Amino acid sequence: MPAPSSNAFSVNGRSYRLPAHPVVVICLDVSSDEYLDAAIARGRMPHLQRISVSGFRGRARAALPSFTNVNNASIVTGVPPSVHGISGNFFLESATGEEVMMNSAKYLRAPTILAAAAKTGRKVAMVTAKEKLRDILSHDLNAIAFSSEKANEAQLKTHGLTEVEKLVGKSTPPIYSADASLFVLQAGIALLKLRRANFLYLSLTDYIQHKFGPEQCEALDFMAAIDEKLGQMLDLGAMIGATADHGMNSKQTLAGKPAVIYLQTLLTKQFGAGCRVILPITDPYVVHHGALGSLAMVHLPRLAMAGEVQDWLMRFEGVTEVHDRETAARKLELPSDRIGDLVVLSGRNVALGRTPEHHDLSVLGGALRSHGGRYEEMVPMLVSNPLNREYQMRAATDPRNFDIFDFTLNGTYE
């Protein structure tokens, strides 16, 4: 790795150029292009529309499982889960046989772009909606780092900043709200205005998208509010790069009920006790998805069963892929020690669960919209400046959402 200098740095095998003006990278968590399209068609996202014409709008492929932790970790490191080690929100620790949450930086196996930028002397700020992400995203980061969920708890010593509510001019929003995301953007704007930061990572939350489809008023209003904030950042001279952590699909039957394959129930019935199903979407924010997503890990009592169970699971309608550990590690770019003996993916409109008893569907308040699988892999990628020739070529191959810092810092004409 070359020695850090004030206008370039390297991390995880990639060099990044530091431009003169402020840079804001946003994990919009707007889920999927459908939300942008519905809002743009109604004239509700003029700034994003302009970016897509005068800058760059394309599609990037997220990391699998298409979950929040996994993809936020990918975006801030610039590498896939096989390298950074975060394979979900939850995993089964093989040493202890216990299910543990993977929201601690101790599980992160790669340094972050944010920490590296801070070490060059850049004024870095990381603001996330969800507190669960803060520890991972602020790993080794000597800079401003807080969540809107716990904005009122930020302290200078631990968060690089205090009196966040005063700075933003709003009180700490509830996590199940549009404001949880808008507060993040407003904090970013305040930090830009006060010149407290010039290298920002802002990570929103998808509460609205879990609850509302692209054409519903709530979603459109949310998109319009995001767009207004993008405009303010552009006015402040920031260059913006934006992507999402995952897409979003309805996972429901024609009757509007959650469409779920309960893997633990099926496996126990067919193969007896001993199979363990881990749902790596599981996190503290159950109102979003009831811990139901489109990727599950299966741990087997005996490895010799793998082929038989794999074939058997593939027979279920709605199951789209079943990979053994080694194939999943290779094809889905996952850390082989933090996944199941089998990795199961389900279709566009189907979620995977454990047992009916394990999931409290009443928290969903009706429809299930979720993610985690192949059909939530494609996300928008936006850069406010036009791409240079090299990155136009890259955009025409298979750009990833975790290339967003690369595209934003290295891919544009100054």
Next chain:
Amino acid sequence: MPAPSSNAFSVNGRSYRLPAHPVVVICLDVSSDEYLDAAIARGRMPHLQRISVSGFRGRARAALPSFTNVNNASIVTGVPPSVHGISGNFFLESATGEEVMMNSAKYLRAPTILAAAAKTGRKVAMVTAKEKLRDILSHDLNAIAFSSEKANEAQLKTHGLTEVEKLVGKSTPPIYSADASLFVLQAGIALLKLRRANFLYLSLTDYIQHKFGPEQCEALDFMAAIDEKLGQMLDLGAMIGATADHGMNSKQTLAGKPAVIYLQTLLTKQFGAGCRVILPITDPYVVHHGALGSLAMVHLPRLAMAGEVQDWLMRFEGVTEVHDRETAARKLELPSDRIGDLVVLSGRNVALGRTPEHHDLSVLGGALRSHGGRYEEMVPMLVSNPLNREYQMRAATDPRNFDIFDFTLNGTYE
């Protein structure tokens, strides 16, 4: 099947309502939402933008392989390839061991919605850009049916219409042109105006999308021209339903060369002679794609090899799925007698070929943009009228592009 009546009919297990006004279903072959998004952001598709706000715009899943014949056959029958029998442009006939083109209606195993509508007395017209599709799409159809490619050859007895050039006011366009598609739409408009047809299926071609990315002038001009024609149809009182047969992705390296895995070469080297690779994208329109797509069939000399070859192929980077015949038939909804012993799919930016000698890459004139796999499965779905409550629910599950007649005829408020 209920007896035909003048305002409803049934075919392949579904009933269709016939509205009072003319209906136009279009296979836009605009490939993917990226083309619509780029044009809408630039104000080049005002009619489509209005449809997406006042009617319905969503995403539908195409049939695999995501090829033209397969999906046009699906759209006009309303059923997947496992039912209608068209599994590609080319297949290996097991009885003869010969490779045959599947562009004849004799391979179609299901009646079409068009033929059924004509039998109720509706004035049906089918216009396709590509002559190769005409036989399948006009199967058992006593109505107007011709291609823009051979517009000047249309005869009353065989095509239900003569003097097409005079009707449209333009001469027969070259197949490798934007006009090949625009002629189809203009013919539709002329037939509506003259009240020669009130139930139309118009199928465009993707020459422009194979050659140009969404933001290139040629693509934007093409989209704008399509939009103008949509507006004229709406002005004539038509209700429009539109979808696409497949998406489109760059299949090239960072250096801009076609990114191809030559399966026949690899298999022969590893397993000796006897494996046969069939590329079902192969058709007479090689300038589009050089017979390179993202799905291939492999026929094995001995079935006992299947597991070994499957595991071996999955080790190649860029290969995303390898299914045995039975699994492919079930999971990809394919006719099991018209596919390979193995079905191989490749990633977003990777195409599958036979041998380097088999493909003349010079015809591509540079970049390779193609389709056929999972990453070209999602396509736009548009209906000019708002959906009723039942079809709003259907749209929130996993609508297919071959539901477009169902959505257009049954899914809207009158």
